[in-house]
Amino acid sequence: MQRLARCLSVLAAFAAIGLSARPVTAAETFVVAPQSIADEKAVFATVESISVVPARGRIGGTVAQLKVREGDRVAAGQVIATIGDEKLVLQMKSLDAQIEALQAQANQAQLDFTRTEGLVERGILPRVKLDEQRTALNVADNGLRAKTAERAVINEQLNQGQVLAPADGRVLKRLITVGSVVLAGDPIVTVAQQDFKLRLRVPERHARFLKAGDKIRIDGAESVGEAAKSGVIDLVYPQIEEGRVIADATVEGLGEYFVGDRLRVWISGGARTAFVVPESYVTTRFGIDYVRLQKDSRTIDVPVQRGRELLTPALPDGLEILSGVSAGDQLVRP
Numbered sequence: 207m208q209r210l211a212r213c214l215s216v217l218a219a220f221a222a223i224g225l226s227a228r229p230v231t232a233a234e235t236f237v238v239a240p241q242s243i244a245d246e247k248a249v250f251a252t253v254e255s256i257s258v259v260p261a262r263g264r265i266g267g268t269v270a271q272l273k274v275r276e277g278d279r280v281a282a283g284q285v286i287a288t289i290g291d292e293k294l295v296l297q298m299k300s301l302d303a304q305i306e307a308l309q310a311q312a313n314q315a316q317l318d319f320t321r322t323e324g325l326v327e328r329g330i331l332p333r334v335k336l337d338e339q340r341t342a343l344n345v346a347d348n349g350l351r352a353k354t355a356e357r358a359v360i361n362e363q364l365n366q367g368q369v370l371a372p373a374d375g376r377v378l379k380r381l382i383t384v385g386s387v388v389l390a391g392d393p394i395v396t397v398a399q400q401d402f403k404l405r406l407r408v409p410e411r412h413a414r415f416l417k418a419g420d421k422i423r424i425d426g427a428e429s430v431g432e433a434a435k436s437g438v439i440d441l442v443y444p445q446i447e448e449g450r451v452i453a454d455a456t457v458e459g460l461g462e463y464f465v466g467d468r469l470r471v472w473i474s475g476g477a478r479t480a481f482v483v484p485e486s487y488v489t490t491r492f493g494i495d496y497v498r499l500q501k502d503s504r505t506i507d508v509p510v511q512r513g514r515e516l517l518t519p520a521l522p523d524g525l526e527i528l529s530g531v532s533a534g535d536q537l538v539r540p
Contacts (some may be wrong), residue, residue, distance in 0.1 A: 235500065236487055238535040240479045243516060243526070246423070247475035251406040251455070253467045259373055260381075260393035264366040267291035269386045269394070276379060280371040280397060287369035287382075287394050294364050301357040308353055312346040319343045374400040378465060398465050404437060404457050406471060407450040415476050416442055422455050423472040435459060439473075482516050485525040487537045497531060498538040505538050 271288040280286060319339040325331040375397045382394055404424075408416055416439065424435045437457030445452070455471075488510065489496050496507045510530030518524050531537070 234539045236483060236537045236539070238481055238483060238527075238531050238533060238537060240533050241482050242477050243480050243482070244474045245476045245478040246472040247412060248470055248472055249406055249408050249412075251404045251469050251471045253402055253465055253469065254405045255375065255398035255465055256401050256403055258378060258396055258398050259375075261286055261369050261372055261395050261397055262391050262393050263287070263289050263369050263388050264390060265289055265291060265294075265363055266389040266392075267294075267367060267387070269382055269384055269388060270367075272380065272382070272384050272394075274377050274380070274395060276377055278377045279400075280375060280377060282371055282373050284371040285368045286371050286377075289367040289369065289388060291364075291367065294360055294367075298357065298360050298364070301353060301360060305350065305353045305357060308346065308350040312343070312350050315339070315343040315346040369394045371397055373397060376400070376465070402465070404455040404469070404471065406439075406453045406455060406473065408453060408473065410446050410449050410451055412473070412475050413446070413451040415474055416451060416453060418442055420474050422457075424457065425470045425472070480513070480516075481527045481531055481533075482518075482521060482524045483527055483531070483537060484521055485515070485523040487539055488512065488525060488527075489540050497527070498540050499531075500536045500538050 267289045268291070269287060270290040272286070274280060274286045319336075319342070322331060322336050322339040326333055326336045378396045378398050380395050382388060382392075388394070404422075406422070418439055418441060420439045422437050422439060424437070435457055437455045439453050439455045441454040443452040443454075483497070487497055489498075495510050495512045497510050498505050499508045508530055511528040513526030513528045516524040516526050
């Protein structure tokens, strides 16, 4: 009796399977057809700055302050270091003393001129004395203005002791430390400009397929927890170096990477024919991908090899099928 009950349960299961292989409507099917897609090739690219510029000291002296370190972001004109020169301070003090002496002489010349002018008006002194005092006053005033201008030059040299960031970007390396003695024009730090580029080095056999305006794709695994990014090639260099073509691409968000970081990038290497189906038509069981294929009035499950996603306006969930289907096959949505 138990054996009979088991046989009846197995027959019921087969009957249920047979009922599931019912005819399907056209809205639930998809006809496999070959499509022409871009044949992508994987190459490596590095994150590089458009240019690396040094921040230089404009005067010689001793570095008194250093306000940045490697990795800090800086803005153009930001003070990143201060250079002090004791000689300039001593010259400033000397000029201050000379200006005070010249100011006293100018004040005395003004008093003498005013006194002489009164005496000449009363006829006590000849007019030639007034001309002499006027000349002495002019000499004193001009000497005071000359020393004041000389002091302004020294003051400007002291102000030039501030090292300014040449551009917006990120500090790559500090070349000196506090207390270092530098000369005028010595680099203090190197700054990578803020606009980063992705520099590709493509084998020359793919050079004929590479042109400005082509889109590239960065592997999602390289994006540290983010979805795959895309970019556009904006410059292809005409010179081949060591069997490779150099190209620059613009990608949003490259500022979050390290300068010199190597990424795997997919570029277009021509066109090829492929089968693209909606991903909703593919099911996975026990690690194997299947599609349901309609044969006459019944459906069968066929194992397939899954490729990469190919999203298009017609198929927003497109998926490439590498093997298991052929042109004209009619797939049934599971």
